[in-house]
Amino acid sequence: MNNSDPVRRFSADAVRKFETPAGDNAASGGLSELAQQVAAQYRRDTMSPVMVIGSLRLIEFSLLFLSGLGLYVFYEGFFRNLGWQYAVTFGAASLLAIILLEVADCYQVPRLRRPVANFGRLLSVWAGTFAGLAVAAFFLKISEDYSRLLFGTWFIVGFALVFLERVVTARLLRRWARDGRMERRAVIVGGGKAAETLIRSIEKQPDNDIRICGIFDDRDDSRSPPVVAGYPKLGTIAELIEFARVARIDMLIVSLPISAEARVLQLLKKLWVLPVDIRLSAHNNQLQFRPRSYSYIGSVPLLDIFDKPINDWDSVAKRGFDIIFSIIGIVLFSPIMLVTAIAIKLDSKGPVLFKQKRHGFNNEEIEVYKFRSMYADKSDPSAKKTVTKNDPRVTRVGRFIRKTSIDELPQFFNSLFGTLSLVGPRPHAVAAQSHNLLYNEVVDGYFARHRVKPGVTGWAQINGWRGEMDTNEKIRxxxxxxxxxxxxxxxxxxLKILLLTPVRLLNTENAY
Structure with missing residues (x-):
């Protein structure tokens, strides 16, 4: 990974130029000027290598399968002779090729960057695929039914297409790496000699995709230098949490020995609320774990402590789920939403929709839609005062739509646009309080709810924890x-939560 960016190669004097007094840090949100500048560099999302490689598999399967079908049409006409048999054969052979490419490690990023060096490996896999076809045809006694010219041409055309596609992919990978679009951004937690050894080990790994963004450590400069291996110390652990909510960070690597159990546990208790992978450096530890316990950056072993939830292809599947069922919900409930909008306008003055700032993914503020259920001049966008039974601020129509949860129906549009998911932790208002305490002051680790996108409905709601949060126990x-x-x-x-939601909404005891 090329780390020749503005974060690299700071001197201690250069870092001190950016240091600001504690009062100034508080005024600017808790981050030093240097940390803010570094965070600003990494605001843009990166491309996940897992997603890129998964897409590449689909592209190569499509190239092989469609080229085979195209050659069949060219030689035989449009499904004139053994049409479905050829289609099945092309599909099976293309799938076998992708599986063999995976087994041969041809989808590793270092190999993808050097297609010419892996020409022989690629050719061997494709030849092996045809050998498998020949063996299958021999035992099934069907080899005479197929055109040898067609398959001979497919061998040449299919290989040429995949190789050319890999040449293009290699150029794209180099460009994306150079532009910082495909990388894993990591922050080192803990400084000093242990951090320096870890950084040197990572930098020695050829073709690794790690971009080190900086170091965070609670210790002062006498125990933890302001610059380690050319990377600046950007702040404390508390400031790291804010930094990771501004910058798009993928991984935290804790460079503390496992033997420092108390300190490691203390750090993890603070950091687990973030939607990132958390790894514990194991390159200097004497304790040996099973190989499956480790992940690796090159040959540098890391212990997997926490994984980012609903990541990569899971997030794609969940987004597809949201789009499909949000459209179904909008179509299905559109008559109810239209009638509700008319009733609100007739019942009281003011807008039909009520927009409220709430906590979204990674503590970002989002705007959530609801049907207005309160008098316009008595609305409480900050939700500092919880709605209670027979609350005088609620209109006549508002009481009905709140009790039946009809007021939440506009959130199908939030889900369709991507600010909410259909299923997830319900988003709470930014200033929501219980007995003059913010929710995160009541529940330790409360912000861990925001490691995933909030939802229109959730597991807590169908288990009876909906409506007024008037006690600390309900919030917990x-x-x-x-x-x-x-x-x-x-x-x-x-799917289970979504299907159970209408049934559980019949219990309106806590909804008012």
């Missing part, structure tokens, strides 16, 4: 159910 229980959902997410779990 809702958070507990939300965290259970995050740790046990699956598409089937989402």
């Amino acid at each position: 229980m809702r958070t507990e159910y939300d965290l259970y959902y995050i740790e046990n997410w699956s598409m089937l779990f989402d």
Whole structure:
């Protein structure tokens, strides 16, 4: 990975130029000027290598399959002779080729960057695919039925297409790496000699995709130098949490020995609320774990502590789920939404929709839509005062739509546009309070709910934890159910929650 960016190669004097007094840090949101500048460089999302390689598999399968079908039409006409048999054969052979390419490690990023060097490996895999076809045709006694000219041409054309596609891919990968569009951004937690050894080890790995963004450590400069291996110390652990909510960080690597158990646990308790992979450096540890316990950057071993939830292809599947079912919900409930809008206008003055700032993914502020259920001059966008039973601020229509949850129906549009998911932890208003305390002051680790996108409905809601949050225990229980959902997410779990929601909404005891 090329780390020749503005973060690299700072001197201690250069870092001190950016240091600001504690009062100034508080005024600017807690981050030093240097940390803000570094965070600004990494605001843009990167391309996940997992997503890129997965897309490449689909592209190569399509190239092989469609080229085979195209040659069939050219030689035989449009499905005139053994049409479906040829289609099945092309599909099976293309799938076998992708599987063999995977087995031969041809989808590793270093190999993808050097297509010419891996020409022989690629040719061997494609030849092996045809050898498999020949063996299958021999045992099934069907080899005489197929055109040898067609398959001979497909061998040449299919290989040429895949090789040329890999040449183009290699150029794109180099460009994306150079532009910082495909990389894993990492922050080192903990400084000093251990961090320096870790950084040197990572930098020695050829073709690694790690971009080190800086170092965060609670210790002062006498115990943790302001610059380690050319990377600046950007702040404390508390400031790291804010930094990771501004910059698009993928990974935190804790460079502390496992033997420092108390300090490691203290750090993890603070950091687990972030939607990132958290790894513990294991390159200097004497304790040996099973190989499956480790992940690697080149040959540098890391212990997997936390993984970012609902990531890569899971996030694609969940987004597709949201779009499909949001459109179904909008179409299905459009008559109810139209009638509700008319009723609100007739019942009281003011807009039909009520927009409220709430906490979204990674603590970002989002705007959530609801049907207005309060008098316009008594609305409480900050939600500092919880709505209670027989609340005089609520209109006649508002009481009905709140009790039946009709007021939440406009959130199908939030889900369609991507600010909400259909299923997830319910978003709370930014200033929501319980007994004059913010929710995160009531529940330790409350912000861990925001490691995934919030939802229109959720596991807590269908288990009875909906409506007024008038006690600390209710907030804790809702958070507990939300965290259970995050740790046990699956598409089937989402579908179960979605199907159970209308049934559980019949219980209106806590909705007013």
